[in-house]
Amino acid sequence: MKIMVAIKRVVDYAVKIRVKPDKTGVETQNVKMSMNPFCEIALEEALRIKESGFASEVVAVSMGPSQCVDTLRTGLAMGADRGIHVDSTATLFPLSVAKLLKALVEVEKPTLLILGKQAIDDDCNQTGQMIAGLLNWPQGTFASKVIVDKEKQVATVDREIDDGIETLSLDLPAVITTDLRLNQPRYATLPNIMKAKSKPIKKYTPQDLKVEIKSDLEIIQVTEPPKRKAGVMVSSVDELINKLKNEANVI
Amino acid sequence: MVNCNWKATFRFITHSPKSFFQRRCIPPSRNPTFLPSASTSEFLCLGQRVFPFFNSLSNRVDITEGCIGMPSAVLRKCYGSTAGLVQRNPKYSTLNDEDVSYFEGILGKKNVIQDEERLVAANTDWMHKYKGSSKLLLQPRSTHEVSQILKYCNSRCLAVVPQGGNTGLVGGSVPVFDEVIISLSSMNNIVSFDKVSGILVCEAGCILENIITFLDNEGFIMPLDLGAKGSCQIGGNVSTNAGGLRLVRYGSLHGNVLGLEAVLANGTVIDMLKTVLKDNTGYDLKHLFIGSEGSLGIVTKVSILTPPKLSSVNVAFLACKDYIICCWTDQNCFNTCDVLMELKRLEGKLLQEAKRKLGEILSAFEFLDIQSMNLVLNHLEGTRNPLPTMHNFYVLIETTGSDEAFDKQKLEAFLLHAMENELISDGVLAQDINQSSSFWHLREGIPEALMRAGAVYKYDLSIPVDKLYNLVEEMRTRLGNVANVVGYGHLGDGNLHLNISAPQYDDKILSQIEPYVYEWTSKHRGSISAEHGLGLMKANEILYSQSRETVQLMASIKNLMDPHKILNPYKVLPHSFSS
Structure with missing residues (x-):
């Protein structure tokens, strides 16, 4: 059984985001880029499934500019067996990514496709659902626990929903998207970083996969959230009530 | 975070x-x-x-x-x-x-x-x-x-x-x-910042972390970083000549502080608030206020040279089998020429060039022993050993440079060589900032873990790097199982933090430690206070690190600047000299 994991290169979780002066997007020049934390969790889960003997190979896929190879190397250093890079400098929206992934699934024929539930840069939370739709596979999103039964070809997925925990049984092949509490990803150790250097990364272009990159979405403007105004000290309860009534209009 | x-x-x-x-x-x-x-x-x-x-x-x-x-x-x-x-x-x-x-x-x-x-x-x-x-x-x-x-x-x-x-x-x-x-808490204004030269002038009560945040927005960093940054103030940092984690790269405050304003005991304001790098006009008296712990005057403003913030930071957390290797790695890191010579068989001028290039990216070289690691893992929530197994020694290396791909390649080449030569037995390289922070937390969290573990006797010593860990081992033998002796510190600076953790404070334990630790350090020509200062704790121990004549001169200076001895009494100088 083969597991495919999608990993995205995003602005590092700990970096303070700055909006470009021309408001076309956020600053990514000279900014630390890392693997999306949810994708790390997805990869970790795939590796654990492989280590428990339910899978024989983990393939990591990343899409975007050439630096995505660095993110793939991180994935390989964590333990993925090989990488696939879809080279594209165009902006990739979730539907394009889902179409590219569908094309790759048709080439690689994985039994399980694991993705992060969302990427921390655009917070779309759409790709997993879209690819499941395109492939017509069952989907277990926001997974907080995954158990694979190889014999029955079934994956049992716990998902965190508003009412509590929902448990789904998915027939394989299936799509799983990972939530924060699923696992704690491992670190890349030096021996594995060295080994990762010789692992293969195959390169595709969207043309190779016969996917046209276009979008019905247009970004008009990106702006920072309004700055929080400084608070004021009130001198009496009466003043507070007055402000709540007449300025804040909440009572 | x-x-x-x-x-x-x-x-x-x-x-x-x-x-x-x-x-x-x-x-x-x-x-x-x-x-x-x-x-x-x-x-x-x-x-x-x-x-x-x-x-x-x-x-x-x-x-x-x-x-x-x-x-x-x-x-x-x-x-x-x-x-x-x-x-x-x-x-x-x-x-x-x-x-x-x-x-x-x-x-x-x-x-x-x-x-x-x-x-x-x-x-x-x-x-x-x-x-x-x-x-x-x-x-x-x-x-x-x-x-x-x-x-x-x-x-x-x-x-x-x-x-x-x-x-x-x-x-x-x-x-x-x-x-x-x-x-000085209310004096917390930033007076000026020159974006071209990176020279910051601020009041003494500015909290270090606030200055770091301010500079970050301007694209600069403080040459000083330490665990207490959320509370400590720059005036105190300067008055105690605080060292911290980046000293190996940026040097001490004696180099980074360009000028200061101080008030003498009699109220005279001494304006030495220079914003130039070079100034050879007479005695450079600002140095008297750096590290004198407020005993000669109160620092009210400082002018500091801040380096530009570099985008590429890499952190590696490495494991070593024993201290000798750990310290050998250290030397290799400084004499990177050796590493490169073997790696690339470079010679002469090229070698020198490479030494410069690798030397410039090293920004921290810290170590901790297995006892320190255990304390952190046991007492601080959310910490985990980055490596699959425990090792006797850990080294944290940080590089800071301007080109991520280049720096990473350099660091990886160095680490690969170190692995091949069995200088390190295992290691991890941070893949994102979150991982870097968690590695740093293991090192920076030791004082807090020690606080939680019970009573702690803290010693902050400068000792020649090759002998540095001998003291920890000797103390361990000396104290047996009555106390947990841990060693960590700024290996790159030859600065050992020897900490002795016990369930509670006990005179018997103290008598086993002091004056032995001071005598040992003195014997090896080290310093009994590398970066913490003398304060009250070590005022009487200064003679272990300074000659009687030197201390006498210090006392004369004190007498000249503060004849009534009103400034921070009972501290820094031995009571016999200061009364």
Whole structure:
């Protein structure tokens, strides 16, 4: 059984985001880029499934500019067996990514496709659902626990929903998207970083996969959230009530 | 982010209600023979009543059993180690109502604090080891106000203690008896910043972390970074010549501080607030104020050269089998030429070039032993061993440079070589900032873990790198199983933090440690205070690291600048020299 994991290169979780002066997007020049934390969790889960003997190979896929190879190397250093890079400098929206992934699934024929539930840069939370739709596979999103039964070809997925925990049984092949509490990803150790250097990364272009990159979405403007105004000290309860009534209009 | 936990605890401890401090403190019953020979006679001839530090507190024990759910080990930490016995110098005046009204006249009522709760916090150091009994806390807002305060105190012979963030580890920032506390916290403005030269001028009360945040927005960094950054203030950092984590890269504050403004004991304002890198006009007196722990004057403003922020930071957390290897790795890192020579067989000029290129990206070289690692893993929530197994030694290497791909390649090449030659047995390389922070947390969290583990005797020593860990091993043999001896520190600077952790403070343990540690360090021509300063804890031990003549000259300088000895008394210089 083969597991495919999608990993995205995003602005590092700990970096303070700055909006470009021309408001076309956020600053990514000279900014630390890392693997999306949810994708790390997805990869970790795939590796654990492989280590428990339910899978024989983990393939990591990343899409975007050439630096995505660095993110793939991180994935390989964590333990993925090989990488696939879809080279594209165009902006990739979730539907394009889902179409590219569908094309790759048709080439690689994985039994399980694991993705992060969302990427921390655009917070779309759409790709997993879209690819499941395109492939017509069952989907277990926001997974907080995954158990694979190889014999029955079934994956049992716990998902965190508003009412509590929902448990789904998915027939394989299936799509799983990972939530924060699923696992704690491992670190890349030096021996594995060295080994990762010789692992293969195959390169595709969207043309190779016969996917046209276009979008019905247009970004008009990106702006920072309004700055929080400084608070004021009130001198009496009466003043507070007055402000709540007449300025804040909440009572 | 990772620091949050630590900071929260820190704030909690700093701002705990007064009941926290009102427990009975066990007065240390020190045997005078453990005092260093230089000052023994001085102590013995005192003759009369000798006050333990906490005398003032021991009469208010009432209320507070089981106050706020703190572990009892922390509550019992009311113990001054070395120099346990000092007598209040009777020549100092006692504060009276007229003094208070005078200060209120200068500063306004709001900034003259007599509130007991706030005084308890200001009287106690953050380890709860040293407690004074000051009745007055002053919060000047300008250099002029500091000057007026000192002028008055000098004329009245009122002793004062300047206080910044009160994060010192040697009892230098809290009163010993009833000294008036002058807090610089309200002087927290950034005066100017030159984006071209990177020269920052700010007031002494600026909190280090706020300066770091300010500079970050401007694309610069502080040449100084330390665990207490959320509370410590730049004036205190300069006055104690704080070292910290980046010293190996950016050097000490003696190099980075370009100028300062200080107020002398008699109120004279000395303006040395230079914003130029080079200035050879006479004696460079600013250095007298850097590291003199407020005993020669109060630093009110500083001018600091800040380096530009570089985008590429890599952190590796490595495991070594034994210290010799760990220290050998260290040397290799500095003489990277060796590594490269073997790697690439480069010679001559090329080699020199490579040495420069690798040398420039190293920004921290820290180490911790397995005992330190265990403490952190056991006492700090959310920490985990980055490596699959435990190892005897860990080294944290940080590189900072301008080209991520280039730096990573360099570091990886170095690490690969080190692995191949079995200098390191395992290691991890941070893949994102979150991972870097968690590696740093393992190193920076050690003091907090030690606090939680119980009583701790802290020693901050400079020792030649090759012998540095011998002391830890010798102490371990000496103490057996009565205490947990841990060693960590800034290996790149040859700075060992020797910490001895015990369930509670115990004179027997102390007598096993001191003066042995000082004697050992002195024998190896090290320094008994690498970066923490002397404060009250080590004032009497200075002769282990400085010659009698040097200390005599220091005492003469002190005498010249502060003839009434009102500034931070009982600290820095041995009591025999300063009285």
